[in-house]
Amino acid sequence: MTVSPSAPHKAAAPRRVLAIASSGGHWQQLMLMRPGFTHHDVTYATTLPGLAQQFDAAPAHLVPDCNRNEPLQALRCLIWLVVRFVRLRPHVVITTGALPGLLALILGKVTGARTIWVDSVANAETLSASGQTARRFADLWLSQWPDVARDSGADYAGSVL
Amino acid sequence: MIFATIGTQLPFPRLMAELDRLGADLDEDIVAQVGPDTTPRQCLKTHATLTPDAFDALFRQARVVVAHAGIGSILSAKAYRKPLIVMPRRLAHAEHRNDHQLATARQVEAVTGIHVAWDISDLAALLSAPSLTPAVPDPGATADQLRDRIRDFIDQG
Numbered sequence: 321m322t323v324s325p326s327a328p329h330k331a332a333a334p335r336r337v338l339a340i341a342s343s344g345g346h347w348q349q350l351m352l353m354r355p356g357f358t359h360h361d362v363t364y365a366t367t368l369p370g371l372a373q374q375f376d377a378a379p380a381h382l383v384p385d386c387n388r389n390e391p392l393q394a395l396r397c398l399i400w401l402v403v404r405f406v407r408l409r410p411h412v413v414i415t416t417g418a419l420p421g422l423l424a425l426i427l428g429k430v431t432g433a434r435t436i437w438v439d440s441v442a443n444a445e446t447l448s449a450s451g452q453t454a455r456r457f458a459d460l461w462l463s464q465w466p467d468v469a470r471d472s473g474a475d476y477a478g479s480v481l
Numbered sequence: 482m483i484f485a486t487i488g489t490q491l492p493f494p495r496l497m498a499e500l501d502r503l504g505a506d507l508d509e510d511i512v513a514q515v516g517p518d519t520t521p522r523q524c525l526k527t528h529a530t531l532t533p534d535a536f537d538a539l540f541r542q543a544r545v546v547v548a549h550a551g552i553g554s555i556l557s558a559k560a561y562r563k564p565l566i567v568m569p570r571r572l573a574h575a576e577h578r579n580d581h582q583l584a585t586a587r588q589v590e591a592v593t594g595i596h597v598a599w600d601i602s603d604l605a606a607l608l609s610a611p612s613l614t615p616a617v618p619d620p621g622a623t624a625d626q627l628r629d630r631i632r633d634f635i636d637q638g
Contacts, residue, residue, distance in 0.1 A: 332636035344488060345552030352556070352620055356631030370533040412635050434638045436631060442552045444584040460634045464627070477630035478623030481555070481589070 335360045335411040338404075338433075340383065340424045343368035346416045346440060351375050352480040353414070353438065363408055367420060383420050388449070398423050405431055416440055422450045422457075429457040436460040439474065441481045447472045483608065484543035485513040488551050489530050492518035493576060496568050499601045500547065501525050503608060512539055545613055547604070550582035550597075555589055555616075564613035568598040593617050 337360045341350040347366050354377075364372050364380040372380030384400050386393035397420050405427050413428030414436040415421030421437075428435045437458035439451035444465050452472070455461055462477055463469040469476035485500055487493040497515055504511045504524025513525040514536070531539065540546060540561045548554030550569040558565035569586040570576035589595045594616030598604050607613065 335635060335638075337635065345554075345556065348553050348556040348560075352624060353628055353631055355625075356628035357635055359632075360635060368533065374533045374537060412638070414631065414635075434634070436634060438627070438631075440552060442581055442585055444588045445581065459638075460631070462627070462630070475630075478625070478627030479621055480624050480627065481552070481592070481621050 336408060337362045337412045337414060338365065338408060338410040338424060338428070339363070339377075339414050340365040340421050341416045342366065342385065342418045342420060343371050345442060346418055346421065347371060347375075349416045349438070349441060349480050350414070351377065353416075357412070357414060360412070363410070365404070365420075365424070383424075386419050386423075388419060394419060394423070398427075401427050412436065414438070417448060417450050419450060422454055425454055426457045429459075434459045437462065439463045439468070441465070441479055443468060447474065482539075482543050483507070483509055483511045483545055483547060484539045485511060485515075485525070485547040486531075486536070486539075486554060487514065487516055487549045488553065489516055491570070491577060492516050493549055493570060494518055494520060495574055495576065495601060496547070496549070496604075497522060497525065497527075499604055503605055507608065509544070512543075514539075545608065547598075547608075549576075550586040550589070552585065555585075555592070555595060558594060558616040559618050559620075562594075562615045562618060564594055564596065564615045566596045566598050566604070566607045566613075568601075568604070 341347040364377040365383040367385035384397045386397040410433050412434050416438050425435045435458050437454040441464040461474050463474040464479035466476045501522040501524050511525050513527050515527045545564045547566045550567040569582035572580045586597045590597050594614050
């Protein structure tokens with residue numbers, strides 16, 4: 321599924337997009353970015369049952385939550401993601417964090433997908449720890465604050481706040 | 482009804498204790514999502530966590546919402562058009578891993594309908610204010626640029 325270089329921008333072929341974020345502010349921000357990708361073939365993943373349905377985000381999967389203090393949970397999350405990646409084979413991974421999103425971003429990079437990290441707008445003074453790790457794995461690496469972008473080397477395109 | 486919500490990850494006892502204290506003199510129910518915090522409260526109807534549907538119902542019913550300075554709370558207030566009082570978690574009180582909620586509070590202080598309680602002592606006045614301005618669901622001046630950047634990146638790859 322490739323687009324020839326001469327293909328017009330508007331006629332971009334549909335891509336399989338994995339849009340993943342933890343519940344709470346991460347997820348809400350991802351939902352506000354939806355106009356940027358819903359014209360593609362999007363699969364959603366979040367950590368709280370019923371949340372995706374509330375936002376009419378479908379198809380959606382429940383990803384096991386994890387954080388950096390619980391290595392076993394993180395491993396469980398990673399295994400779940402590997403299985404999901406084998407089935408979905410996403411062309412694009414987009415995430416606002418937190419750790420489950422970062423793991424998906426890394427898997428995406430390793431498997432040849434194009435990857436987008438949008439650091440949470442909560443990080444108004446410094447990039448999140450996950451966001452700093454994401455640098456090496458993100459093809460598009462964004463902060464939602466111009467000053468944070470300048471200081472960290474991330475790109476800035478705008479903010480959902 | 483006053484709805485208080487502080488996220489699922491960390492307790493925020495400083496805020497809950499003050500709401501409980503104020504609740505004794507308020508002629509209004511207070512429903513509070515308190516996270517991992519089992520301290521008994523006299524005047525709060527507490528839930529550790531809420532399902533998305535229950536959260537939705539409480540947010541809709543509330544006259545005013547009180548929250549930590551988390552982005553989820555702020556975006557919810559905008560979506561539901563509710564007045565929101567935010568109190569930033571402080572590292573000095575071991576309420577979060579750092580002081581990023583202070584930065585968030587400073588950044589949203591000028592946002593319509595977001596009212597910052599910088600300290601516990603600000604809460605009483607905000608809760609008894611006759612009419613707090615509600616938040617509005619506009620996504621912010623630069624949201625479209627962010628969406629366009631994402632769209633262009635995906636479409637042109």
